[in-house]
Structures are given as C-alpha cells and as structure tokens.
Amino acid sequence: MAMDTTSPQSAPRLSMRTRRAIWVWAFLALPVLFYSVIRFYPTIDAFRLSFTDWNLMSKPAYIGLQNYRDMFASAEFWKVFRNTFAYLIIGTPISLLLSFLIAYFLDRIRFGHTFLRALYFLPFITTASAMGWVWRWFYQPAPTGVINSVLGSVGMGQLDFLRSTTWALPSIMVTAIWAGLGFQIIIFMAGLRSIPQTYYEAAKIDGVGDFAILRKITLPLLKPTTVFLVVFSSIGFLRIFDQVYNMTTNDPGGPLGTTKPLVLMIYQTAFNSYQMGAAAAQTVVLFTILLFISLLQLWILRTR
Amino acid sequence: MKRFTKTALLAGTIMASATAASAVDIEYLQYIYDTRVEAVDQLIAKFEEANPDINVKQVTFPYADYQTRVVAANMAGNGPDVLQMFYGWTDSFVNGGVLQPLPKDMFPAEQIEADFFPIVTAMKRGDDYYGLPTAVRSLALFYNKALFAEAGIEGPPETLDQLVDYASQMAVKDSGGNYTTVGLTVEMGGQDHQWWREVLVRQFGGAPYSDDYSTVTYNDAAGVAATQWYTDLTTKHEVGYTGFMDEGQAAFRAGRAAMTIDGTFRLGSFRDIADFEWAVAELPANADGLRSNYASYFANGIGAKSEGEELEAAAKFLAYLSSPEAMQLWLEVVGELPARPEVALTEANLADPIYAPFLKGLEYAHTTTFVEEQAQRQVAMDMANRVFLQGQSVEESVAEAAAAEQAIIDRAR
Numbered sequence: 255m256a257m258d259t260t261s262p263q264s265a266p267r268l269s270m271r272t273r274r275a276i277w278v279w280a281f282l283a284l285p286v287l288f289y290s291v292i293r294f295y296p297t298i299d300a301f302r303l304s305f306t307d308w309n310l311m312s313k314p315a316y317i318g319l320q321n322y323r324d325m326f327a328s329a330e331f332w333k334v335f336r337n338t339f340a341y342l343i344i345g346t347p348i349s350l351l352l353s354f355l356i357a358y359f360l361d362r363i364r365f366g367h368t369f370l371r372a373l374y375f376l377p378f379i380t381t382a383s384a385m386g387w388v389w390r391w392f393y394q395p396a397p398t399g400v401i402n403s404v405l406g407s408v409g410m411g412q413l414d415f416l417r418s419t420t421w422a423l424p425s426i427m428v429t430a431i432w433a434g435l436g437f438q439i440i441i442f443m444a445g446l447r448s449i450p451q452t453y454y455e456a457a458k459i460d461g462v463g464d465f466a467i468l469r470k471i472t473l474p475l476l477k478p479t480t481v482f483l484v485v486f487s488s489i490g491f492l493r494i495f496d497q498v499y500n501m502t503t504n505d506p507g508g509p510l511g512t513t514k515p516l517v518l519m520i521y522q523t524a525f526n527s528y529q530m531g532a533a534a535a536q537t538v539v540l541f542t543i544l545l546f547i548s549l550l551q552l553w554i555l556r557t558r
Numbered sequence: 559m560k561r562f563t564k565t566a567l568l569a570g571t572i573m574a575s576a577t578a579a580s581a582v583d584i585e586y587l588q589y590i591y592d593t594r595v596e597a598v599d600q601l602i603a604k605f606e607e608a609n610p611d612i613n614v615k616q617v618t619f620p621y622a623d624y625q626t627r628v629v630a631a632n633m634a635g636n637g638p639d640v641l642q643m644f645y646g647w648t649d650s651f652v653n654g655g656v657l658q659p660l661p662k663d664m665f666p667a668e669q670i671e672a673d674f675f676p677i678v679t680a681m682k683r684g685d686d687y688y689g690l691p692t693a694v695r696s697l698a699l700f701y702n703k704a705l706f707a708e709a710g711i712e713g714p715p716e717t718l719d720q721l722v723d724y725a726s727q728m729a730v731k732d733s734g735g736n737y738t739t740v741g742l743t744v745e746m747g748g749q750d751h752q753w754w755r756e757v758l759v760r761q762f763g764g765a766p767y768s769d770d771y772s773t774v775t776y777n778d779a780a781g782v783a784a785t786q787w788y789t790d791l792t793t794k795h796e797v798g799y800t801g802f803m804d805e806g807q808a809a810f811r812a813g814r815a816a817m818t819i820d821g822t823f824r825l826g827s828f829r830d831i832a833d834f835e836w837a838v839a840e841l842p843a844n845a846d847g848l849r850s851n852y853a854s855y856f857a858n859g860i861g862a863k864s865e866g867e868e869l870e871a872a873a874k875f876l877a878y879l880s881s882p883e884a885m886q887l888w889l890e891v892v893g894e895l896p897a898r899p900e901v902a903l904t905e906a907n908l909a910d911p912i913y914a915p916f917l918k919g920l921e922y923a924h925t926t927t928f929v930e931e932q933a934q935r936q937v938a939m940d941m942a943n944r945v946f947l948q949g950q951s952v953e954e955s956v957a958e959a960a961a962a963e964q965a966i967i968d969r970a971r
Contacts, residue, residue, distance in 0.1 A: 310629045311654020390804070396736045397814075398803050406734050417801040419947050504747045504805060506936075509943045525626055526932045528650065 297541070303534035310528050321535035330511060331519070331536075338492060338516045340423055341430070342547075345491040349431040349438060350483060356435070357442035358472075371443075375436035382433060386500030389429045390416065393501075416501060422508040430497050434490060438483055445479030446472070481555040485548050492544055493517055516540050582871045583613045584639035584864070587628060588856075589621040593826065597891040605878045612871045614640075632656045637863040639872040640879070642856050643689065645680045646928040649970070652683055657859045659686035664873050674897050677853045677925040689857030690880040693894030694902075695822040696853045696919040697749055697757075699841055704834040705739065705816040714817075714839035718761065718787070721817070721842045725797035728816035740798030743806030743818040744791050750806075751938035752852040753819050753841070756924040758784040761844035771927035772967060777960035786952045789945045800946065810836075821854075822916050825893050840915045851919035852926065855897065895920065929970035937963045 268276070304321055308314035325331050360370060377385065393415035396402045402412050415425045449472065457467050473480075495517040498507065506522065507514025516536065524533035586602070588594060595618055602614045617638065619627045625647065631637055632655070643651060651657045670678060670687055681689045699721075701714050709728050715721040725741025732738050744750065755766045755776070764780025767773060776784075792799045803809035807827070810818040813834050819841065828836060843849045858879050864872045878884060885896035889907075895916055896902040902920070907913045928934055941959035944950040950958075 309650070309654065310626075310633065311650065311656065394804055395802065396732070396734075397738055402736075406732070406736060409734070411734070412736055414801075417947070504745075504801070505939055505943075509947055510940055522932075525623070527930055528625075528629075 300534045300537050300541075303531055304538045306531040306534075308530040310530055314531065317531070321532045325532065325535055325539070333511055334507075334514050334516055334519045337423060337512070337514055338494075338543075341427060341491040341494050341515060342488055344424075345427050345431055345494075346484065346487045349434055349487055350480070352431065353435050353438035353483075354442050357439045357446060358468075360439065361443055361446050371439070374439050377433045378436035380433070382496035383500045385429065385433060386497045389425075389497075390501045393425055416513075417509055419509050419512045422502075422513045426494075426497050426501055426508075426513050429501070430491065430494055433497070434487060438487065441479060441483055442476070445476045449475045477555065481552065484555065485551050488547055488551065489544060492540070492547065495521070516543075581613075582611060582867050583615060584868055584871045584875060586614050586616050586640045586642075586875070587631075587638040588616070588618055588642035589624040590618045591621070593892045597888050600887060600891065601879065601884050604883075605875060608878075609871075609874060612874065614875055628656060629654065632861070632863070635863065637861040639861050639864040639868050640858055640876055641861055642858055644931075645689075645691070645855055645857055645925065646931045648681060648683070648688055648857075649927075649929060651859070652688055655862050657688045658862045658864070659683075659688055660690070660860060660876070661869075661873050662686075664877060665690070673900070675853070675899060675902070675920055677855070677920075677923060678897065680925045680927060681857050681859075689859035690876065691855040691857045691897040692879050692884055693888045693892065694853055694855040694897045694920065695894060696851050696916045696923050697753060697819055697821050697841060698915040698919060699817055699819055699839045700810060700824070700828065700836055701817045701839060702810065702813060702815070702834055702836050704813070709816075714837070715842050718842050718844055722791070722795050722797065725791070725817060726795045729797045731796075737798065737802055738814065740802050740809060740815045741817065742791060742797045743802070743809055743815045744788075744798045745800050745806040746939040746942045747800070747935065748806045748818075749820050749852075750788070751935050752854075752926070754784065754788055754938060756852040756926060757841055757850040758788060760850045760924075761848055762787065766926070772971065774960045774964045774967065777957050781960075782953050782956050785941065785945075785956050789942060789952060792946060800942065822894055825912065838912050838915045840918050849919075849922055851923035853920055853923035854925060929967050933966050934963055937966070 303314060305316055305318060306314035307317045307320070356374060360367065360374075363370075391398065392400050394402065395412055395414070395417075396406045399415075401415075405412060414421060416422050453471050453475070454467065457471060462470070492515075494515045498513050498515055498518055499521075502508045502513055507518055517540070520533050520536045520540065523529050523536060586598065588598060595616070598616050602616060605614060606612065628638070628641060628643070628651075637656065641656075643657075648657075665687060667682070667685065667687060670690065674690070675694060677694065678687075678691065681687050681691075699714060705728050706712075706714075706724075709724075711724050711727065715724050721742065727741065728739065729737065729741035730739040746754070759766045759776050759781050762780045762784040764776055764778055764784065766776045766781075768775055775781075791797050798815065803812060803814060806815065806818050807820060807824060809815035810820075811828065811831055813831075841849060841851055858876050860869070860872050860876060880897065882896075882898060882901045885898060885901045888894055889896055889901075895907075895913065902917055907917060926934075937959050940962070941955050944955040944958070945952055
C-alpha cells in the first residue's frame with residue numbers, strides 16, 4: 255500500500271545511527287546521573303571543603319590552605335602516611351608474588367583443582383569485618399589466642415602481634431593479603447589460560463627449559479593481567495580500612511597509631527572529631543596519591 | 559437548608575479544632591539499646607495516657623552514627639523535638655544550633671540544682687540549662703567472689719595499697735610466664751582512663767584540669783605519681799596487662815580477672831554470668847581515705863527547631879522524662895541510677911549490694927567536661943602505651959599527653 259511508505263508523523267526521520275545513539279544514551283543516562291550525584295559531585299566538593307573549616311553544624315568558613323598546613327605539620331599525619339605506604343610497598347609485591355605462584359602451580363594440577371581454587375577464593379567472598387574479628391582472636395595472647403597457645407604448648411615465647419608497635423602492622427597486612435589472594439589467583443589463572451598453547455608447544459619442540467618458558471613466554475604475555483592486578487591491589491592496600499578498623503577497635507589504629515592507615519584517619523577526623531574540612535584535605539591527599547600511583551604504574555608497565 | 563449548613567459548619571469547626579488539639583506530634587530521638595528503647599516505649603505510653611493531646615514518636619539510630627544522624631537531621635531541618643545526648647556533646651550541640659535552652663519558667667535553675675545530683679551542672683551554659691538526665695552512671699570495682707575465696711581474701715580492697723596487694727596475690731601465670739588470670743584488668747581504653755583522670759590523679763594530690771576544664775593540670779608531681787602507680791600495676795606488680803583476653807570486661811566475664819573497674823552500664827552484661835558469683839565495691843580510697851569517682855550521663859534536651867505547641871509538648875515530655883516516676887521506671891528496666899537523690903538514695907537502693915557502691919560514688923563524683931571524649935581517651939591510652947611498649951619514662955609520657963590533650967581542648971574552644 256502506498257500509505258506505508260510515508261511516516262505517520264511529520265517529524266523528520268532520524269537515521270539508524272542517531273536513533274541507536276539516542277537509545278544508548280537513554281540507557282546510560284541513569285547511571286551517569288546517578289554517578290554524577292553520588293560520586294562526581296561529592297568528589298569535586300571535597301576539594302572545595304578542604305579549604306574550609308566545617309564541623310557539620312556551622313556554615314563552612316573559608317580558611318585557605320590552613321587545613322593542609324596543619325596536616326603537613328602534624329607528626330600523626332606523617333606516621334599515618336608511612337603506615338599507608340608500608341601496606342602498599344610490602345603488601346602489593348608479596349600478594350602478587352604469592353598469587354602468581356599459587357596460580358602457576360594450581361594451573362598445572364588436575365587433582366583437586368576446583369576444590370583448591372574454591373578454597374583460595376573463599377576468603378575473598380567472606381565479609382571483611384567477620385574475618386577481621388576471627389583473626390583478632392587468632393592473634394590474642396594465650397590462653398585465648400590459637401597461635402600463641404600453640405607457641406606456648408611447644409615451649410616457645412609469646413608474640414604480641416596486635417599489641418606490639420613492631421608487629422601489629424605486619425599482622426594486619428597478612429590478613430589483608432590472605433583476603434585478597436583468591437581474587438588475584440583467579441585473575442592470574444584466567445591470564446595463564448588465555449596464553450595460546452601453540453607458543454608452549456613450539457618452545458617445547460625447540461627444547462626450551464621450564465624456567466626459560468616462564469621468563470620468555472608466560473611473564474611477558476601475562477603483562478596486561480599483571481598491570482591490572484598491580485593497580486587493583488595497590489589501590490586496595492592504599493584504601494585499607496576494614497581489617498584495621500575491626501582488628502583494633504580497642505585502640506583504633508593500633509598501639510600508638512602504628513597500624514593506622516590514611517582512610518581510618520580520615521574516618522576519625524570526619525566522624526569522631528567532625529572536622530570535615532580537615533578530613534576533606536586528607537581525602538584530597540589520598541586521591542592525589544591514588545591517582546599518581548595508578549598513573550605511575552600504568553606508565554612503568556606500559557607496552558613499549 | 560440554611561440551618562443544616564450552619565450545623566454542618568459548626569460540626570466541622572468542632573471536629574477540626576478537636577483534631578488540631580489532638581494532633582501535636584513530637585519526635586523523640588535516642589540510640590538503639592534494647593532496654594533503653596523499651597523503657598522509653600513504656601514512658602511514652604504512660605505520658606500519652608496522661609496527655610491525650612500529645613503523640614510522641616520514638617525514633618532510634620545505632621549508637622555508632624547517632625551523633626552524625628542527629629546533626630544531619632538538624633541540618634536538613636528535620637531536627638527532633640526532644641533528643642537524648644551524652645553530656646559531653648553539649649558544647650558542640652549548643653554551638654552547632656542543635657539544642658535550645660530549656661524554658662526557664664518550667665525548669666528554673668535553682669529548682670534543678672536543688673533536685674538533681676550536682677553533676678547536672680555539666681548541662682549548664684551561662685544561666686541556661688540545655689538538658690536534664692533521667693539516669694546517671696558511676697564507676698565501681700567489680701570483683702570475682704570465687705577467686706577471692708580461692709585466694710583466702712575476705713572482702714574487696716578498701717585502699718589502693720590493698721588493691722595492689724590483693725591483685726598481685728590473685729594474678730596467675732603458667733610455666734611459660736603467661737598470665738592465665740589477672741588480678742586487676744589494666745586497660746586505659748576501657749574505663750581506666752576515667753579512673754586515672756578523675757580518681758587517681760586526685761588521690762595522689764593533684765587535679766586533672768582547671769575548674770572550668772579548659773586547662774590540663776595533671777602534668778605535675780601528683781599526675782606523674784598517679785601515672786607511675788597505674789603503670790606499675792603492669793610493669794612492677796605484674797597484676798595484669800592491656801590486651802589480656804582482648805578486653806578487660808571479656809576477661810572478667812570469663813572468670814579470668816579477679817577485679818575490674820567498670821560502670822553501671824556494665825551491670826546488664828555481667829548479670830548473665832552464670833559460672834561464678836561477683837560483687838561490687840566502692841572504688842578504693844587512698845591512704846588518707848580520700849575517694850573520688852567519675853560520673854556521667856545521657857541527658858534529654860530540646861531540639862532547636864521545636865517551636866509553638868510542639869515546643870510546649872516537648873517541654874512537658876522532657877519534664878516527664880526527668881520526673882521521679884520515670885527515674886524509678888528507668889532503674890527497673892535499664893538498671894541505671896536515678897538522677898535525683900530523692901529517688902536514688904532510698905533505703906531500698908542503699909541496701910542493695912549492687913546499687914549501693916555506685917550510689918556512694920555519686921556523692922563525691924566528678925564529671926569531666928570533655929570536648930571530644932574519644933580523642934581525649936586516646937591521649938590517655940597512648941600515654942600508658944608509651945610507657946608499656948616503648949619504655950618511655952612516666953614523666954615524659956605524662957608531659958607529652960598533657961600537651962596533646964591541651965591541643966585538643968584549645969582546638970575545640
């Protein structure tokens with residue numbers, strides 16, 4: 255019929271491409287709006303707040319760089335800063351090395367493979383606060399703590415773990431590494447599986463040894479996975495909070511602040527002291543560090 | 559027809575005014591704690607029965623973010639009519655425009671000061687009162703009667719020297735040198751920081767702060783002596799240490815601490831202890847018989863946004879919450895001590911072996927005016943930890959603590 259060829263509406267017909275774009279954006283609008291309101295706006299607002307003195311109750315008063323000056327002049331800030339980097343610099347390499355080793359060997363076994371993989375993954379899906387409390391009890395001195403009771407029963411001395419200014423941070427880091435391991439193993443294994451078998455077959459035919467295969471084939475081809483995990487794990491350690499918060503509620507941030515990371519400091523400044531301006535300034539510092547470290551790692555591990 | 563309209567109009571007006579009269583809704587805010595919520599529910603029921611024209615709605619939040627929620631609600635213009643608050647938050651709530659002074663005609667200051675325990679003055683700013691407590695808390699020494707009997711000790715320690723003596727007798731270590739039972743829990747993060755600040759420092763002849771709590775004054779010989787005595791509990795007398803069984807109260811509950819210093823608020827959780835009998839005693843005196851205590855309370859205040867008939871209803875409800883009747887109910891349901899001596903110091907209460915020591919403590923208690931309790935507690939914890947974990951001298955540690963706490967106070971003022 256002749257009628258069918260003309261549009262019932264007088265509006266100009268949109269091209270297929272435009273219509274598709276409108277559809278796509280219609281669906282994307284909601285998350286974009288959502289993120290703008292609950293993520294981007296507060297992030298940008300934090301920069302503004304960091305130049306103010308605000309205790310939630312009064313009107314924010316502009317005080318210029320005072321919050322930053324106070325922060326950089328405070329010994330506590332630098333201690334927290336060092337702690338945060340200790341989590342990052344020790345935690346990231348150890349957790350990546352461990353997860354790679356486990357993934358590498360787990361990839362080669364067939365017997366119990368699924369079971370072991372599930373076992374490694376389990377901590378990742380466990381609530382961080384629940385795990386924090388379990389570990390907190392593991393670390394107790396005898397007679398409550400499992401580890402110290404075992405040490406005691408074989409005649410060894412006690413370790414103070416969470417009550418020691420030296421060992422509290424490593425004790426917490428171990429639990430954080432353990433908690434993140436499962437995820438990293440799964441990603442590494444997916445990365446290992448995605449390397450085409452033909453390279454390995456070719457290498458075998460040429461009589462290349464296992465270590466050379468690892469060094470020349472596996473590691474270079476695993477680079478995108480590694481880059482992703484380095485960035486992901488670094489951000490995780492820089493933002494560490496749950497474990498520290500739950501394992502040291504008696505003395506938040508460990509004895510003499512030896513386990514306190516930046517995020518816990520921000521939390522305390524904002525929600526215990528209600529110094530929102532100072533907390534915003536600390537947040538800006540954390541944001542800058544995260545941005546800088548992520549960019550640095552992307553640059554170092556870029557594909558040449 | 560005209561007459562019908564007139565009647566209908568009249569009926570309508572009457573109904574409208576009747577609903578208006580019964581429609582005063584006020585909101586009451588407190589944090590979630592089962593027995594407290596239960597007690598307020600009962601109080602609201604009684605209050606509404608006596609005041610059918612007022613409806614009170616109880617709104618509760620978890621304690622962890624209670625303050626934040628109050629402040630956020632106030633900022634959004636949804637502040638409550640009546641709210642419960644820790645006395646230590648008064649400064650920030652008054653300065654932040656969360657509270658308004660109690661109406662002077664209904665709550666004259668002289669009347670308040672005559673009727674309540676003296677610690678109520680912590681709610682006074684200038685000539686205005688900003689809240690009144692229903693119940694108050696004080697500290698006492700909890701002791702495990704089974705462990706006392708085992709050690710052949712008759713009764714609780716009367717003096718600080720006896721406390722050290724008994725505690726060291728009851729502390730037990732295994733062959734590896736690890737404590738299996740402590741004589742006294744040593745934990746600044748618990749109630750010890752209050753004990754050290756308002757009791758020990760005073761018992762050693764000092765004062766923790768100037769009278770208006772604006773200046774830290776424990777950095778002197780008395781403060782150092784009190785701190786030395788406290789840290790000696792671990793380093794010299796070996797009666798216990800911080801972190802044993804995670805928390806002092808956990809150790810006491812498990813029957814592995816002979817004594818612990820804690821507040822009225824712990825009674826509820828210690829009452830479930832089935833394995834042994836425990837009792838309560840007044841905090842030990844010093845050699846001269848000087849005693850002190852730390853008292854604190856949650857008060858009820860009126861929200862700044864309340865006005866007109868809501869304000870009137872809020873004041874009425876607050877008056878009821880601080881009435882003798884409400885205090886008696888609070889004691890029975892929550893177990894906290896009444897804030898009016900006439901209700902608290904009854905013969906029955908004074909004969910009660912558990913309430914009596916706490917009540918005696920109230921007579922000579924001090925109430926610290928905190929500007930930020932958590933931060934000031936942290937100062938005391940760090941002070942003890944520097945001595946315990948880093949071997950810093952007590953003099954230096956006290957000096958460092960005094961400077962840190964003074965900075966916190968100055969920042970807040």
